[in-house]
Amino acid sequence: MVGKRHILTKKTAPYVFISPFFILFAIFMVYPIIYSVVLSFHDVKQLSQLNFIGLGNYKLLFDTPRFYRALYNTTYYAAGMCLLNVILGFLIGLMLTWKHVPGTSFYRASVFLPVLVSTVIAGAVFRLILVDTEGGFLNYLIGRFGVPPQNWLDSPRWALKSVLALGFWRSLGLSTVYFIGGFQSLPDDLYEAAHIDGASPMQQLRYLTIPLMRPIIAFVSIVTLIQAYLVFTEVFVLNPTGGSARDTVVTLGYYLYESAFRFFKLGYGAAIGVVMTLIIVVLSIIQLKLLGVFQNE
Amino acid sequence: MLSCAAILVILLLASGSVFAAKKVTLEFWTFVSDHQQFYELMAEEFNKAQSEYEITLKGTTIPVEQMHDNLLISLIAGVGAPDIVDVNIQYSGMFFKQNPEYFVDLTDIVEGYRDVMNNARLTVYTDPNGRVMGLPTHLGTGVMYYNKPAFDAAGIDIDDIKFYDEWVEAGKKVTRPDKNIWMTAVENKLARQFLLWTMQKGGYMIDPQGNLTVNGPKAVEALQFIYDLVHTYKIATIAPGGLVGDPSFYDLMNREHVLSLPYAQWFTSRFKNFMPDLAGKIAIRPLPLWEPGGFTSATMGGTGTAVVASSPNKDAAVKFLEYAKLSYEGNVRIWTDLGFDPPRMDVYDDPRLMQPDPYFNNEPALQAIKAGAERLVAKPVWPLSTEVMMKLNRDTLYNVLEGNQTPQEALDEVVSELGGK
Amino acid sequence: MKPRRISIVLTVAVLIAISVVMIFPFYWMLISSFKPIGRIFTVPLDVFPREFTLVNYRKLITQTPFLRWYFNSIFITAAYTVLALFFATLAGFGFAKYDFKGRNVLLVIVLASMMIPLHSLVIPLFMLLIRLGWVNTYRGVVIPFAANAFGIFYISQYLTTVPSDLIDAGRIDGCSEFGIYRMIILPLLKPALGVLTIYFAMTSWNWFLWPLVVMRAESLFPLNVGLSTFISDYRQRYDELMAASVLCVVPIVALFLSMQKQFVSGLTAGSIKS
Known part of the structure; x- marks a missing residue:
């Protein structure tokens, strides 16, 4: 005991405590971040053979239509995720915190359950439901209404929307929980005052609830946006070839994987990674700004 | 006394190790479960046929795209690659052209079989320096499958169909769009039929300098023909799922909604396995010709089986592959057990075939293959990089058949996007 | 004021409809797992089970490395969670309760690193792993991410609510610095550990891209990577896949139902990251 106290003084202890973390952090985080930027300026023919090509990878990237399609698809997906999560999360949260609704814990659990399912498994079930023949459940269902079977997974019309449906199914529960938390912390007295002033429920929603909920709305939208920009597994599971649905589902994350690990263009892949990082950093700064501003109010 | 005993023991041990076959476990990756079963069977035969090695083949079947991703990552990492691997022709550009150093050079063992093998088919798996990197599994000759009773009923003798315009005319007679009955089906997710017709017309996808010329006149004609089948002559449907290897296509063909199919010889096993109701009805004929004296066919698809250079057992792996893929018996078994047209031409006279x-x-x-084997085009597709193949599969066919690009525009796009690489 | 009855009924109807949509994939997974493969796609579709078979489960267990993958997933999850908790609590404590040179700079770096997406690290990390010889190993999957910036952030935030008097009292009683961590801080951190455990465990249980690249041998695949090999455009193994899905989902749902609160806070805590 005594010896220990000699080694770890109040002065040295914090360094000892944080060092295991920072050793790992330096090796597996700081170094790869720097190395990924370095790689993005190289053509990697073999692991040990890096040819410096300056901005070559970036030039090629910005000249390749597939990159723009990936950027477009990712943005479409992220915007869709953001809108759906905010609007539906808000509405469901509102309904679930309405004190006159019986049995809310059941609905709450059922909205939350998909959060627990890993993307691969969720994707497998979605594939089964979305199979393009008459034997797929969704086609069977719409067939009952006389609609011909659709190619949900492969057609340019539906493929990305199917990916979006999968992502949304898995994320709605979390967004709803945030909104529920927000609604529950709204001050009751304000509503009573509004009620006495004769405000209708719609007016209360518009002039009271939505402004009060703005921080939560901002938070959910930006968190969803950032997560959604990284989408990879959803695409990989629903379209293993990434090509069966043409360019309609390729996302930045998928394009990176494909470039690096299917076509062995590690430098090019690293450049995609750097672009993705920049997008995320900008979004994160916006998030911090938004949330920071709200804290000061 | 003791030392005598020791010497005796050593001698016994030594003789044991000289005469006993070396036990080797070979790991094998493929994307077709039939291949796995075939090689497992061939491993047993191999063990009986020679005494140097006693191999145990550990096969793994992984979906095609993941298997190749996995293979690439393992080769780069230098960890976890198998000893023997099936490389799909679409990926042969990626592996045999861009990264040949990861595979064992099989040129020497092939030399002894040059006379009997279909050499064109070997070229498919030869790298830019003339080294053979993979051994073919089949010829993959394109043939025409006819639902004979349907044509008989329409008064058409399939043996009279010699040229594509005759085939199209026959198609117009038997196609009944109102009943969803079609002369044929085209794929829009795989460029196999497109490449088949391009090559059968005498076209090719690169020029002698190695530049991408997939927008050349023959290719444009071939793509236009596919377009015309669907939209001008209206005798073809797009295969459900975009692939004739899709279960929903098997179902359509099985229910006699598609009456003829230009496809690879190896598709025979798909008929037998997945289209039981067509038993006795399907007749196989050579492809029609584009013009008198034209090429009889071209090869479709393909799998090059390769030995990984870092394998600790590559000698055993090479010997095994030689037995399974180049020997007379192996080639007979490629037909009898796998149902593929063997790449070794002297076995075609064997009564078992x-x-x-x-x-x-x-x-x-x-017999349809034997008839036209000498005017068969087998050109490598690996000069097309894997990316070009995937772009053709992914965009080109779709944009022409269901989008609004003309064949020329769609193929020009491929060249402008990927021609520089 | 009591709202009109009709609006309550409508709200409940909408909620029921939403619940049905959200729950339906679970239902479909479950009944498909008991259908023989021949009946999974056949028209007319059995929306309610007609035949009941365990053959999919038997095939899954006997003909695929499913159990091995299950073990791998559990092992990776457990190892990662324990390691990440250890590093995060120790360093979080260091940051929250000590004043030292460079503290603020380091904290900013750690926080800033939370913005970096995994995707941009995969390629350099993979090349690093090759050099370390860690490809195709458990440690290769687990260790690179064990220094979790969010964990530090969460712990140090949590500890700011703990009065420093407790620590000083510990020192006066003769506790070593490490003793303070073990005897005073860890017990205090219990609620935070619960939240982080769920967060780390769920994160690592769901990992896909990283083990997909690192694990080369089928016998080392975690569930997600293994099961993804059942999915192909050319060959669909939905029978085994659905049985596997049920076996993966049921334990987690059971855990969730028994500790809903921890789950919800663990998973929502996670999203504050980035």
């Missing part, structure tokens, strides 16, 4: 097959109109299934 010319057995009448009750499923295929009670005719020998391979």
